[in-house]
Amino acid sequence: MMYYTISRTERCEKAVFFSPRLFVALLFAGALAGCSTPVLIQEEQPEVSSSPYEQRQDALGTLLNQAWNAREAGRFDEAESALGRAMRISPTAPEVYYQLALLRQDQGRFEQSRQLAERALSLGPGFMLERKINHLLRALNS
């Protein structure tokens, strides 16, 4: 939990730091909406706070959940391993490539993150996942 807080704070700071315009817009919108910045950031970031795979009982879901939690906690090696296994089990599941793209983003390997996001898009993600991938791509391109 503590790890998560740290990582989310960092992410907010990153967004604020890299995008002054967004910062102003958020402040303005925050004032209008009467809510605090982090809530809006959560709206901007389609990634939800806890693992979206938490309830999954299947093999792929279990590994994605493990990867998600490990990445959030900064245990990148563990996340990498879990995604490697997930990829062997479901090599055409776009979620796996998307998760790996997020991991590469967290590792600062932005070009590979972009390529993996493209790969995820090429594997026919559903509507929601496609939105998330496109969001990631926009973030990477900005």
Added chain:
Amino acid sequence: MVNKSTTKKGRPAKKTKSSSKQKQGNPVPWKSILFKLGLTLVILVSAYAVYLDAVVTKQFEGKKWAIPAKVFARPVELYVGNLITPGDLQSQLRRQGYQAVQDVSRPGTFARNGSQFIIYSRGFHFPDGAEPSRYVKVDFQGSEVTRLAGRDGKSLPLLRLDPQPIGGIYPASYEDRLLIRNAQTPRYLIPALLAIEDRDYYDHFGISPTSIARAMVANLKAGGVVQGGSTITQQLVKNFFLTNERTLVRKGKEAIMALLLELHYDKEEILETYLNEVYLGQHGRRAIHGFGLASQFYFAQPLKELDLARTALLVAMVKGPSYYDPRRYPERALERRNLVLDVLAERSIVPVAEVERSKKLPLGVVSRELVSTNDFPAYIDMVKEQLRKDYDEKDLTSEGLRIFTNLDPVIQREAQKSVTSTLKALGKDNQLQGAMVVSSAQTGDLLAVVGDRNPGYAGFNRAIEARRPVGSLLKPAIYLTALERSGQYTLTTPVNDTPVKISDGRGGYWEPQNYSRESHGQVPLYLALAKSYNQAAANTGMAVGLSSVLDTLKRLGIEQELPPYPSVLLGSPSMAPIEVAKMYQTIASGGFRMPLRAIDAVVDSQGKPLSRYSISVERAFEPGPMELLRTALGIVMKDGTGRRVYQYVDKDIKLGGKTGTTNDLRDSWFAGYSGDLVAVTWIGHDDNSPTKLTGSSGALKIWGNFMSNVPVQSVQSLGASNVTSIWVNPSANGRSHRYCEGAIQLPYIKGSEPQAYAGCKADVKDSLFDKIKGWFE
């Protein structure tokens, strides 16, 4: 032996003794001379002992052995939806030394009841951490896992088995071992070993006068050497520090060193070293040392899992691993094993009933083939090639690294089986050779490499080393180059299959012929590829430009520099199957170039991760043109030169691929993919003589055979947003209605699709009707 250093010969102290002469008549200071002599001797022996002490401690501390790197296959993972036949699972479990039992109660055992398995997996330390041992019930329906549950009946998401060891990277000495700790030995190993080899082990100080006396009596009685008096410590000293010569000097040295060893180290450490050092067999050039490796070598099981009978057999073999080799001399080995068991009963180490039961058991030795650690030499070659880029040879052969690979043992066996059986079926020509490479279509994981028709053959690896002209395998690059120019080319654009005469760039002319020796005039682009027309390919290649085609080949993953000659278009360059696989990998993955990865991760001897070889992808082609090319390669399989594949594979499964045949039928190639696998197969002669086989009548059969024996998924559409699919009359390059004869549905990059109708009824009303009908369908 690697860490053995030579020891200097002892300086003969006797010389001093013999050189002293006494003169009669003179009063001789006997006592003084003797004292001096004794003192000199003591000093010399002490000095020598100090030297030996240095030798002993130096070698015994720190790293005792060079441990070769161990290579593992990817672990079998079981989960709901997993496709693996129960038969394949059972043979894989057996190969990994899992014992089939009635009552599954310990790790390394399993029971099968029809389509239900109970597996007690072994724990294993993977690069990502420890996987605990688990008791799991696995239900199958056909070839699919439908349920996975723990002992309590609760369902489990997945079960990861321990990985199968598939080889090692050995030093020049070929000495191999698997280090174990005393705590990792089965219950009776140490008591049995001591009972047979050194019953006073815990009471003596390195040498055992009682043992020596006992041995002398026995030997005198027998009139020859029948029993040795060496302690475990002495045996260890002999193996570890000394040579095999049988001289008194060496015996003396051995005794001193044994005493020194006992002085410095405790019994447990000496025993543990012995357990790991002892020589227990030979596997070709590879020397099997230590009980840990011997257990794998003879029983394919971890040492800890051995039952009493197997434990006793290993102990029995210490006396003479080749004389008592249970594979070559099973009767001798059985006799001695039972002798060991009797001793255990006599000395009340094991209850008599258990001994009697164990004596009735067979030796339990698995076939050499089953544990052949170099079962997949062609794959190991690939692993070594990739490792050498990052590691020194010395580290690979001595540091005990553990290499986790992407080899899929089931796929690898099926691949080898397909190569072997197809070549056998193709005729009595035993000289016909084959090679095959299989990878995961979406990730580039290298799953299998076959380098010879004979399984386990560790020589010329054709999958990597045999570079042969690839023939029509490069044609997809020509048409892909064309299809990337959507303004000029579509799948139905007519291309010229007409005689062609081009300067060959070397002062002559190049005039390729079709295989049938006929030209077909103007043919739709996709059909030219499906039927593999040479003249159409040459004309299209020259029209789009040789340099553009070469660039496409590069983007597809062909790394070698190809000469700018027109003959390249029809596959004159020589390539190894693995290079061809790289090119088709890019197509199979929908336009993403990625390296073929044999290695997943490397960890050090302590299990600490050293490197990980993760997937990396790079988009090399836009999805639109790639979708078009993949459609054409699908038609190759349905209606073109690859159609024989559907004699092996279900017609509903979409595949893509291309045949390749070279001049005079010297090489027969097939490269293709399903939704999940890429496979490249080659057949030819090592002396390059004709095979009388085309791609379709040769290599395709290996491919089809293989695909029919593994779970195969359909190729999926890439879902490119700028692609539209319409019904056309391909020969007229015009739109059509689906009910018109010869109409087919093909994808087009939006805006490039034909506008005019060339179907049977070309009025707009019908088209609208079609459209409405299409919505409902």
